[in-house]
Amino acid sequence: MHITTKTTVLACCAVAALIAIGPGAMFAHHGSAAYDMSKSLTLDGTVTSLDWNNPHCLLHFDAKDDKGELQHWTIELYNPLWMTRAGWTRTSLKAGDPINITFHGTKSGAPNGYIRDGDGKLTSKGKELAFHQAGDERTTER
Amino acid sequence: MPRKNAHAFGSFRERTIGLTALLIALASAVSMRAQASAPAQTATTEPALRPRDLTGLWFGGVGGGLRVKGTVAPLTPEGQTRFNANTAELKSDRTISADPTFRCEPPGLPHIYGIGGYSIEFMQTPARIVIFYESIHTFRTIWMDGRKPPQDADPMWMGFSVGHWDGNDLVVDTTGFNDKTWLNGAGYPHSEALHIIERFHRADVKHMQLDITIDDPKSYTQPWHMGINFTLQPTWEFGESFCIPTNQENFKSEIIEQNDKDKPAPK
Numbered sequence A: 001m002h003i004t005t006k007t008t009v010l011a012c013c014a015v016a017a018l019i020a021i022g023p024g025a026m027f028a029h030h031g032s033a034a035y036d037m038s039k040s041l042t043l044d045g046t047v048t049s050l051d052w053n054n055p056h057c058l059l060h061f062d063a064k065d066d067k068g069e070l071q072h073w074t075i076e077l078y079n080p081l082w083m084t085r086a087g088w089t090r091t092s093l094k095a096g097d098p099i100n101i102t103f104h105g106t107k108s109g110a111p112n113g114y115i116r117d118g119d120g121k122l123t124s125k126g127k128e129l130a131f132h133q134a135g136d137e138r139t140t141e142r
Numbered sequence B: 001m002p003r004k005n006a007h008a009f010g011s012f013r014e015r016t017i018g019l020t021a022l023l024i025a026l027a028s029a030v031s032m033r034a035q036a037s038a039p040a041q042t043a044t045t046e047p048a049l050r051p052r053d054l055t056g057l058w059f060g061g062v063g064g065g066l067r068v069k070g071t072v073a074p075l076t077p078e079g080q081t082r083f084n085a086n087t088a089e090l091k092s093d094r095t096i097s098a099d100p101t102f103r104c105e106p107p108g109l110p111h112i113y114g115i116g117g118y119s120i121e122f123m124q125t126p127a128r129i130v131i132f133y134e135s136i137h138t139f140r141t142i143w144m145d146g147r148k149p150p151q152d153a154d155p156m157w158m159g160f161s162v163g164h165w166d167g168n169d170l171v172v173d174t175t176g177f178n179d180k181t182w183l184n185g186a187g188y189p190h191s192e193a194l195h196i197i198e199r200f201h202r203a204d205v206k207h208m209q210l211d212i213t214i215d216d217p218k219s220y221t222q223p224w225h226m227g228i229n230f231t232l233q234p235t236w237e238f239g240e241s242f243c244i245p246t247n248q249e250n251f252k253s254e255i256i257e258q259n260d261k262d263k264p265a266p267k
Helices: A002-021 A080-083 B012-035 B076-088 B245-259
Strands: A042-050 A058-064 A070-076 A098-105 A112-113 A121-125 B058-061 B066-071 B119-124 B130-135 B139-141 B160-166 B169-175 B195-202 B207-215 B224-232
Touching: A042 A070, A058 A098, A058 B245, A098 B119, A121 B207
Parallel strands: A070 A112, B139 B160
Antiparallel strands: A042 A058, A042 A098, A058 A070, A098 A112, A098 A121, B058 B119, B058 B224, B066 B224, B119 B130, B130 B139, B160 B169, B169 B195, B195 B207, B207 B224
16 A cells, blocks of 8 residues: 555655664654663554644553553654644544554653654554655655 | 834834735735645645745754754853753653743743744745744744844843845844743753854755854853754645643653653652
8 A cells, every 4th residue: 555655665764864863863842762762562452542732642542461451551642733744633543443553662661652753653443544744755854 | 224222123104014014925825825725645836946035834853853963062161050950850861841841931042943843934024034933833023124133122032033135045143032941952051142043045945954053152162053954845734733731731740750750850
């Protein structure tokens, strides 16, 4: 599928760029220092809510841990304008929707995460929900 | 033309003309957007490059794209003291949340470019260039009519900006700052002596480079630079975004404090 292919290509570029630049070069609003950007987690879960707010939209979901017990997760997405430009609406995910999600977990082990345009991935009901803004030509420095 | 300070913001007639021109520019921009209101993935006609016209919506990237170019100049003892206070959380390996912008205080320059992944928009009249900042739904004026900064004015969050064209580059001098803001999210401080020089260089239709000179002899031993590479976004519309204190507090308790819960409290 077109979107998937594009995302894969962009993911490779973004990862290469991040290795080259290093996270220290970035000055995001609060930074990604608390997250382990060196590896990703992939989970199957069920959405509990999507908070459509500044400074970051937050995706809440439940997923079973290694012992089969439900763990509640909170994932940082981008701000609402960015999400809109990436094709989302505030109802793109609703409570009860099944998801498969790839994101960066915390260094502390807190059940939070950070999903990034480039190496993050989110699918629900066979459809990918992208994080790349239409018209943004960047494949580096993201 | 020299002006008296009392007229720093122009006569009623000048203001009316300026406002009318701004409204016409806004109306035409809205009209152009309406014609191009098809979904963003639809191909659009590439806008023509007009020298000395930076009109449009520009995107800098994650974190606004604001980066230190080279290295930060060594801090003076006064600057070092303030930097240490701003970044106390780093000693405990915690996320910096002491940033005043986190409490929705005005970010000032150049920090306003570095708030999240938002855009800026230029609108121009002969006497004024206005930059709108999507991140906190605010704007600033760059005076292009030759006026001088007011003397003994109250220090300002965004300073007082005067601009001129150097070839086709827009060069903006800003002074008159208060010392309450950080230069970026990494805690670099400044004093009221801060002088910022912005050079906007339109490389081609779609690309604009901003070089920012930080000159603050009370805080740094020499000038240093930050920069942003902008891309023009003809299909995007300036969106609404405000800093909402309750959202910020919620984000802090749900995300930052949870992520850092194993770290010692900052001293």
